Amino acid sequence: MIELADVSKQFDDKTVLDGVTARIGRGEIFAVIGPSGSGKSTLLRLIDLLDTPTGGAIRIDGVDIHAGKEQSLRTRRMMGMVFQKPAAFNSTVTENVAIGLRFRGASESVIRKKTRDALALVGLAGYEDRRARTLSGGEMQRVALARAMVIEPEILLMDEPTANLDPVSVEKIEELVLRINRDLGTTILFSTHDMYQGQRLAHRIGVLMKGVFAQVGSPRDIFTVPASSEVARFVGTENVVEGVVEADGNDFSVVDVGGVRVRTKFSFGRGENVCLCIRSEDIRIAPAGGGKATPGKNALPGIVASVSPRGPFSRVTVDCGFALSSVLSWKAVDDLDLREGSRVTASFTAESVHVVRATRN
């Protein structure tokens, strides 16, 4: 439905988008995630016709949306947009929601009915006559969602819709987004710097880095099979370490990480520089000598370098010749009597080690 074909955007000398390519299907929820300044808002602004690309094309149902007035008017009718900081006009909630309908010349009775329906959709029935400026941030963002939905758009764009909200309001907006997609079939494209929000809401995620999608895939793919060490780090993989392939079999490699040998299920060429990505939740900690290495499992002796609290868990970092972080419950930390200097064995399966080529900048 939405096709981003080699989209680029330059501001003066600065290239922000440098060939963004993806296809977003009808009824899909697609998240654009990426670090601050990676161009998420710029991309959404291009799709929302607030700006024009310097290269490539954005097509909706095969029509280049920037090709001319007719094409952009057609696109306008199909799309609703929610911004990070919604503008609240100094009038009633109804008037704030009705803007798109007034623009289309809808009659007063249609406006009344549709704004009431849109406010009910976002859980704000009864708010019709409130002054918009008296609303809380979470309520105002729901008004903005009602304003976008009142025109019954086929596509809903949202630029960091929950960036300024408290956790309870975030949850409400997220529930609404899922419900709108499920009940109305609206295609939803949104940006966030919160990878877990991407995971909670999206069918697919595009990771925007250095002007391109470094990876497009399901949340599961992005988390478990990141395409590069940068993506791995961005999605919170705690252990990303560089090494050199020492031995290569048909379906495994042994990688030398600063003198420590790590088994993986991946096959890479001998001598190749690689990055090993190991999620901390995949690492088990046992007392020294408490785990045996097998062809499918690593068991590295090490010394606990630090134990630091993380909500209901603790992060335990072990020096195995290189630093390896694991996440354990408080009880496990107590049971194992883990403290700085404890001798332990850190074990993890060869399968849990994801290998990517090392990238040099």
Ligand SMILES: Nc1ncnc2c1ncn2[C@@H]1O[C@H](COP(=O)(O)OP(=O)(O)OP(=O)(O)O)[C@@H](O)[C@H]1O
């Ligand atoms: N109109 C403009 N003129 C010049 N530079 C711009 C303009 N708009 C955006 N930029 C630059 O483009 C880059 C990307 O900005 P953008 O707001 O798209 O990033 P973002 O990923 O949405 O960031 P954030 O997560 O912080 O909101 C930034 O370096 C920004 O300064």
